[in-house]
Amino acid sequence: MRAAELFDVSGEIALVTGGGTGIGFKIARVLAVNGARVVLAGEDQGTLEAAVASLCELGGHAIAIPIDVRRDDMIAPSFDRIEKELGPVSLLVNNAGIAHRDKAVKLARETLRDVMAVNVEGAAMMAQEAARRMIRDGRGGSIINVSSVLSELPMRQVAAYSASKAAISQMTRCFALEWAKHKIRVNEIRPGWFETSLTDPFLKGAGAGVMANQNPTGRLGDSHDLDGAILLLASRASVYMTGSAITVDGGHSIGR
Numbered sequence: 249m250r251a252a253e254l255f256d257v258s259g260e261i262a263l264v265t266g267g268g269t270g271i272g273f274k275i276a277r278v279l280a281v282n283g284a285r286v287v288l289a290g291e292d293q294g295t296l297e298a299a300v301a302s303l304c305e306l307g308g309h310a311i312a313i314p315i316d317v318r319r320d321d322m323i324a325p326s327f328d329r330i331e332k333e334l335g336p337v338s339l340l341v342n343n344a345g346i347a348h349r350d351k352a353v354k355l356a357r358e359t360l361r362d363v364m365a366v367n368v369e370g371a372a373m374m375a376q377e378a379a380r381r382m383i384r385d386g387r388g389g390s391i392i393n394v395s396s397v398l399s400e401l402p403m404r405q406v407a408a409y410s411a412s413k414a415a416i417s418q419m420t421r422c423f424a425l426e427w428a429k430h431k432i433r434v435n436e437i438r439p440g441w442f443e444t445s446l447t448d449p450f451l452k453g454a455g456a457g458v459m460a461n462q463n464p465t466g467r468l469g470d471s472h473d474l475d476g477a478i479l480l481l482a483s484r485a486s487v488y489m490t491g492s493a494i495t496v497d498g499g500h501s502i503g504r
């Protein structure tokens with residue numbers, strides 16, 4: 249099959265949580281410039297609108313929908329609205345996430361709960377809603393969960409975050425197992441280190457100048473480094489992949 253056909257995402261209706269910033273925006277961008285209709289979901293309407301405007305300038309088709317993934321009362325109505333405006337979601341990217349930095353002896357129960365509420369519960373409820381509708385219509389679909397190299401690698405002072413990402417990895421495989429018979433593929437992307445508002449406090453603080461040298465390529469992830477993995481998992485090119493994890497980390501997880 250030719251690459252243009254194999255990696256075609258032009259028929260997709262893609263919902264990207266946390267799509268207004270950082271990695272989520274980069275994911276939304278590669279989908280939009282390749283013809284998918286993209287829904288950017290997140291908490292801040294102004295940020296989402298600005299991101300939509302950038303995608304439209306690039307010739308993409310995008311809309312913004314405010315969703316707090318912790319709120320059940322926002323999830324189903326948002327999918328209803330997308331169905332009305334664009335059609336049913338065929339690709340969900342669970343990208344919304346929060347982090348923290350706490351010594352293990354100081355990690356507050358509240359921090360642990362907050363991180364789990366967004367990173368794990370939010371992703372689970374979004375995946376469940378997307379899958380229910382894919383099953384309802386018998387049309388299948390693709391779900392991509394954004395975890396992290398920290399789902400396997402331990403790191404000091406990010407126990408809650410790392411545990412949440414490990415949970416996402418296992419959740420990916422469990423959902424993949426249950427939903428394969430409905431032609432729903434559930435896969436995971438494990439990014440290494442990228443400069444975003446999530447990592448800025450660390451990369452511009454204690455981790456400044458350090459993390460880029462922690463992998464054999466000697467640099468942090470850049471703006472287009474996730475494009476290939478996203479196009480693969482979003483398209484028929486990965487039709488026989490489910491429950492898989494793709495690591496995109498410049499080799500960080502294999503060492504320097």
Ligand SMILES: NC(=O)c1ccc[n+]([C@@H]2O[C@H](COP(=O)([O-])OP(=O)(O)OC[C@H]3O[C@@H](n4cnc5c(N)ncnc54)[C@H](O)[C@@H]3O)[C@@H](O)[C@H]2O)c1
Nearest residue numbers: 266269270271290316317343344345396439441442444446
């Ligand atoms: N930056 C990195 O190096 C790196 C590495 C591995 C994994 N990740 C993962 O990538 C994803 C995106 O992070 P990022 O680095 O782009 O940071 P970011 O802060 O730019 O993005 C996080 C996004 O999640 C959204 N969000 C947070 N809470 C939400 C909620 N309750 N409901 C809806 N949206 C919510 C934010 O509005 C924001 O748009 C996260 O899941 C993060 O764990 C990032």
